[in-house]
Amino acid sequence: MMALARGNANPEKELEKLLQAQLPGKIKEQRPVKKMIVSLKINDPLVTEAAFAVALQNLYLREVRVSMDDVLGVLAAAHVLQFNSLFQRCVTMMMNGLTPSTIKDFYLAGCKYKEEPLTTACEKWMEINLVPLVGTQIHLRKIPQELLHKVLRSPRLFTFSEFRLLKTLLLWVYLQLNSKTQTMPTYETVLSFFSSFPKKCCFLDRDVGQNWMPLFLCLRLHGITKGKDLEELRHINFFPESWLVRVIANHYLARIRHTNLEFASSVYEHSPISLRAERLVTYEIRAQTLVDGKWQEFTTNQIKQKFGLVKSSCKSHALKIQTVGIPIYASFSFIFSLS
Numbered sequence: 001m002m003a004l005a006r007g008n009a010n011p012e013k014e015l016e017k018l019l020q021a022q023l024p025g026k027i028k029e030q031r032p033v034k035k036m037i038v039s040l041k042i043n044d045p046l047v048t049e050a051a052f053a054v055a056l057q058n059l060y061l062r063e064v065r066v067s068m069d070d071v072l073g074v075l076a077a078a079h080v081l082q083f084n085s086l087f088q089r090c091v092t093m094m095m096n097g098l099t100p101s102t103i104k105d106f107y108l109a110g111c112k113y114k115e116e117p118l119t120t121a122c123e124k125w126m127e128i129n130l131v132p133l134v135g136t137q138i139h140l141r142k143i144p145q146e147l148l149h150k151v152l153r154s155p156r157l158f159t160f161s162e163f164r165l166l167k168t169l170l171l172w173v174y175l176q177l178n179s180k181t182q183t184m185p186t187y188e189t190v191l192s193f194f195s196s197f198p199k200k201c202c203f204l205d206r207d208v209g210q211n212w213m214p215l216f217l218c219l220r221l222h223g224i225t226k227g228k229d230l231e232e233l234r235h236i237n238f239f240p241e242s243w244l245v246r247v248i249a250n251h252y253l254a255r256i257r258h259t260n261l262e263f264a265s266s267v268y269e270h271s272p273i274s275l276r277a278e279r280l281v282t283y284e285i286r287a288q289t290l291v292d293g294k295w296q297e298f299t300t301n302q303i304k305q306k307f308g309l310v311k312s313s314c315k316s317h318a319l320k321i322q323t324v325g326i327p328i329y330a331s332f333s334f335i336f337s338l339s
Helices: 011-020 049-057 071-081 084-096 103-112 116-129 138-142 145-153 162-177 187-195 213-217 227-236 241-249 261-267
Strands: 278-291 294-299 303-308 329-336
Touching: 049 071, 071 084, 071 103, 084 103, 084 116, 103 116, 103 138, 103 145, 116 145, 138 162, 145 162, 145 213, 162 187, 187 227, 227 241
Parallel strands: none
Antiparallel strands: 278 294, 278 303, 278 329
């Protein structure tokens, strides 16, 4: 009321008139208030009424409370309303809230709104957690093929072994083909499923398998050296025969001396054995660790070293990796070249 009387010579007198107008018996008939309707066409299905309301609160509150359940919708609403500060706050929440159940939606949101820091964070999180965490939960089926392909091509991808990575990828394919499965299947179930296909053609050569061929081309099958594991790959009839022949033919590393063949046949049955006296190996060791809440990568860069079986060809030495804290996961990349 003081604001209404601001332009008068005597504001106190004008205020008194306004107050008297509100007394009983003197209430004047008020004109109907005109409502102004603002129409905003939103084609984004991620924007819900609740999320939109939370985003509008950003106009009146200094700090809006956003729950992790609503962060995706609030992000979309902030993008529509061009609330950049709220949008970036949601991005930060999503980057810090990556889990097997949220990784798919958060990654697709990063791609949709072209938010590169978010998509990069999703890729790095998957590089560390694909095999040890996501690969053990039913959420594995939701991982987009595009994201999976990027992660498989990354040299930072962590895995306990190449065979463990292969098993994770086989699980992903199984879940794509069995969409009604609600629990994680056992590995034996997966093997039985792929073994049930006719033997006249391997799975990847079938029409259904052609779409996933790029994923399996990223695998380093030469890293699978146990004879039992190689026999298993042949049994399920998943890979083309030429792939398996090439894998076995390229095995040049022995876990034993080349002169002790009797011991090899008893302990490493069906395992590939190298008869070469020495070989030149180029390898690289990488480690990832949390530093002040952020993942950092450390590497030895490429090291060339000659390994021999007849006599010691080099001395052991400490690898120079400058790290802060204790590495949680270590990613090893080996590139072998024969001299």
